[in-house]
Amino acid sequence: MTNTQIVAAPALPQIVITRQFRAPRELLFRAHTDPELLVQWLGPRQVRMTVDRLDAWDGGRWRYTHYWPDGAAHAFHGVYHGSPSAAAGIVQTLEYERAPGHVCLNTITFEERDGSTTLRQNTVFQSVADRDGYVESGMEHGVRDSMDRLSELVSRLAAVR
Amino acid sequence: MTNTQIVAAPALPQIVITRQFRAPRELLFRAHTDPELLVQWLGPRQVRMTVDRLDAWDGGRWRYTHYWPDGAAHAFHGVYHGSPSAAAGIVQTLEYERAPGHVCLNTITFEERDGSTTLRQNTVFQSVADRDGYVESGMEHGVRDSMDRLSELVSRLAAVR
Numbered sequence: 001m002t003n004t005q006i007v008a009a010p011a012l013p014q015i016v017i018t019r020q021f022r023a024p025r026e027l028l029f030r031a032h033t034d035p036e037l038l039v040q041w042l043g044p045r046q047v048r049m050t051v052d053r054l055d056a057w058d059g060g061r062w063r064y065t066h067y068w069p070d071g072a073a074h075a076f077h078g079v080y081h082g083s084p085s086a087a088a089g090i091v092q093t094l095e096y097e098r099a100p101g102h103v104c105l106n107t108i109t110f111e112e113r114d115g116s117t118t119l120r121q122n123t124v125f126q127s128v129a130d131r132d133g134y135v136e137s138g139m140e141h142g143v144r145d146s147m148d149r150l151s152e153l154v155s156r157l158a159a160v161r
Numbered sequence: 162m163t164n165t166q167i168v169a170a171p172a173l174p175q176i177v178i179t180r181q182f183r184a185p186r187e188l189l190f191r192a193h194t195d196p197e198l199l200v201q202w203l204g205p206r207q208v209r210m211t212v213d214r215l216d217a218w219d220g221g222r223w224r225y226t227h228y229w230p231d232g233a234a235h236a237f238h239g240v241y242h243g244s245p246s247a248a249a250g251i252v253q254t255l256e257y258e259r260a261p262g263h264v265c266l267n268t269i270t271f272e273e274r275d276g277s278t279t280l281r282q283n284t285v286f287q288s289v290a291d292r293d294g295y296v297e298s299g300m301e302h303g304v305r306d307s308m309d310r311l312s313e314l315v316s317r318l319a320a321v322r
Contacts, residue, residue, distance in 0.1 A: 013285060014174065059240045061220045079220045079240050081254040081264055091264050093242040093254065103242055103252050105266040107287055124174060124285045126268055 004147040008135050013125040015135070018118060019147045023154035025110035025117040029086035031150060032108065037157075038064070041149035044142045053077075056084045062092065074098065078106075086110055094123075102130050119147075165308040169296050174286040176296070179279060180308045184315035186271035186278040190247035192311060193269065198318075199225070202310035205303045214238075217245045223253065235259065239267075247271055255284075263291050280308075 007016045021028060031037045035051035043049050043066050052063040052075070063077035078093040089109035095102065107122045125131040168177045182189060192198045196212035204210050204227050213224040213236070224238035239254040250270035256263065268283045286292040 012173070055220075059216075059220045059222045079242050079254075081240050081256070088262075091254070093240075093252070093266065095242070101249070103266065103268070105254065105264065105285065105287070107264070122287055124266065124287055126266070126283055126285060 004144050006140060006143055008131065011128055013128045013131045015123045015131060015139075017121040017123075017143055017147070019151070021117050021119065021151055021154050022115065023117055023158045024115065025112040026086045027154050027157055028110045028117050028119055028150075029084070029090075031154060031157075032090060033084060037153065041153050042146055044145040045149065047142075056080060056090075058083050078103075081105075099133075102126060102133075104130065104134075119150075165305050167301060167304055169292065172289055174289045174292045176284045176292060178282040178284075178304055178308070180312070182278050182280060182312055182315050183276065184278055184319045185276065186273040187247045188315050188318055189271045189278050189280055189311075190245070190251075192314060192318075193251060194245060198314065202314045203307055205306040206310065208303075217241060217251075219244050239264075242266075260294075263287060263294075265291065265295075280311075 004017065004019045008014070031041065033054065033056040035054050038051055038054070039049045042064070046069055048067040050065050050067070052065060054062045054064075056062075058080060060080045061077065062080070063075060065073050065075040067073055075097040077095055077097065081091040081093070082088065084090040089107065092106050094104050094106050102125075104123050104125045109120050111118045111120070125134065165178065165180045169175070192202065194215065194217040196215050199212055199215070200210045203225070207230055209228040211226050211228070213226060215223045215225075217223075219241060221241045222238065223241070224236060226234050226236040228234055236258040238256055238258065242252040242254070243249065245251040250268065253267050255265050255267050263286075265284050265286045270281050272279045272281070286295065
């Protein structure tokens with residue numbers, strides 16, 4: 001299993017996450033846009049997730065909720081810019097509902113070579129303060145768990161293709 | 162007439178534009194979301210503009226085209242994140258169709274005090290290179306013309322209210 005790389009350069013309102021998967025990009029794309037797959041990997045392992053809406057088309061809206069073991073519900077929503085596809089990737093806005101008015105732009109691309117796919121997620125925030133707040137919220141644990149769980153999921157799915 | 166301030170700090174994927182108008186924020190908001198008003202100010206003075214689509218709601222899409230005197234057409238499109246309003250402002254994605262795949266996130270707020278409104282437009286790009294490319298395209302002329310034309314428009318409209 002390769003490692004997840006997270007880059008949050010100082011004084012830049014941006015986070016770049018990269019990770020390589022032994023799976024075709026079509027599978028990675030499906031894992032991002034099929035609610036039944038998405039709930040199996042997005043978030044820390046201790047969190048239960050529901051996809052409340054996922055309209056993966058230009059202008060389509062999405063919303064999901066994370067339920068933590070202590071019962072707290074944390075919801076996120078946004079819209080898709082352009083038509084998401086494995087080839088073009090996914091461009092979407094994202095707003096955490098407990099911090100309304102703070103929106104980021106999330107670009108996910110899938111580059112396949114020799115049966116492996118490099119996922120790159122570029123998130124830009126409205127300010128460096130927003131980015132720093134997100135980093136300080138402990139996002140790193142959630143991102144590493146998510147990428148590991150995604151790797152496990154696509155490995156299982158790739159094995160049965 | 163107050164001046165337009167444009168801030169593009171070095172090595173930041175961001176541009177912040179501010180401008181004060183002697184008009185209520187509701188009028189500024191309408192000038193951004195009513196196609197008949199939008200075509201009267203958005204862009205350099207020598208450009209003719211059509212609004213091809215403007216669905217000012219959560220997930221709604223927008224598209225407009227600038228026609229230059231030499232006949233060249235330059236189109237832009239994006240989606241709205243959240244419900245635009247004078248109070249909450251406007252959050253939208255933007256993609257210039259001659260540079261497909263490069264998307265920015267545009268946040269416009271209207272702060273009214275004593276009958277004047279401060280417009281603040283915060284644009285964040287997917288990279289510093291994208292931001293620099295936009296600056297080098299000569300955007301400053303277009304922004305200053307736009308803000309002056311917007312000021313003239315809302316002054317005319319405020320006078321007949």
